[in-house]
Amino acid sequence: MSFHTPDWVKNAVFYQIFPDRFARSPRLVHSPGIVFKPWGTPPEEQGFQGGDLLGVVDRLDYLQELGVNAIYLNPIFASASNHRYHTFDYMQVDPLLGGNAALRELLDAAHARNMHVVLDGVFNHASRGFWAFHHILECGGNSPYIDWFTVHDWPLRPYEHNADNPHNYDAWWDLPALPKFNIRNAGVRKYLLDVARYWIDFGIDGWRLDVPEEIDDAEFWRDFRKTVKEGNPNAYIVGEIWHEAREWLAGDRFDAVMNYVFSRLALGFFAAETLQTEYKPGGYTLVTLDERDLAAGIRHMYSIYSWEVAQAQMNLLDSHDTARTLWTVGDDESALRLCTLFQMTMPGAPCIYYGDEIGMTGAHEPYSRGAFPWHDTTVWRQDILDFFKRAISLRRRHRVLRTGSYETIHADAGVFGFVRSLGVHHAVVLFNSAKEPRSVDIALPARIGNHAHFTAIWNEGSYTAVDGKLQGVLAPPRDAVVLLNEQLPVTLPG
16 A cells, blocks of 8 residues: 655654653642652652643753754653553643643644654553543443443452452453453544544644554554544654554554664664663563674565655654663663664654653663753763764754665674665765774765765765775774765755
């Protein structure tokens, strides 16, 4: 099936925000008696630290200076958990985040800066406090909403349960706090589709979909796509799928997935010597790779999807569901830098997890969900922040690095290289994973032609093709060189 993914995504640099831990705004006045944990409390203490959507608005200058032009927000709807994957009202932004008015302000402020905002949609399960489930708790089998969930016997045991008397309704991963919707129920389907369309009409720019494989109903997802795209044909639909997703990306469901395949490839190559291989994000084993393994993995990754999909994939290194990259690579800052520059030069939309750009670290959640240290800038790693800004700027200043075609052209002796081409413009990208400098000869694709002249736009060097090759290209240790055959006009799309 031929289909088109949103063009703005192909030019996007995403920033993922865990709202409770990103920024607290003094402009949001809460009801008397509201008490938050002190900002910066260790994340393993759980609880609420009071980040809100006005805090995101207040930090848009920071994000724009970083180079970000798209925001992915973890769930923001009313919930009794700090991560808000336990939703009890899908039509209301949590008042602790500022309510619907705060989302309105964020969308208006972001759109005024040509920035896009994508929300997290949790449609497989609700919470024990969700109004329809609460109705069943109060009314038992007499509730007209009894078929919205799958109840096995009575009385329900949502709070008091044990091994001998477990909870007695379908729940996500058998967690009693997360009753699963009965997606076969026509009322449930209509309700969830109405939610999807309501927030699209409100002005959001797309949905990131939580555990969509848990809703094993292709027709529901086709209806979801139709509903969202009718509201906004340019809305982005990206699913949380940790593995290959051919059937999901055939044009009738999602535009893209969170590209954890990309993440595992990048981490495996650039952190081969320091990777925490005992850690299994999402249950997947992290494997160390050499340059040939990386080339084979990328070749396979791009062989299974259309080019439209490849350009729209959300290329992330970490998220709220994983340890932070710096922890995963054993605190090897060079690996963090290489992985990040790889994100910024490869096809697909890079996504930065909040705080990675200042060197935040932490093991698997909750440790990866710390508060952004606005209150203590002395802990910021300014060298890492400067690197992120330069790498993001590189991508945004050169369209060929965003939407140009891709071809691997070198994989040997710890050096991995590829070329991105867009019309007459070509960018040669060469990564050196070794701790010593490498001087390599690069055979160029025939379409580039002989005598093409390339100048470095990342690191230094100037080379002219001879007999179809760039000879003696110098790649610094644990770094990269990016060469451009002609300086492109500087354009910073929204």
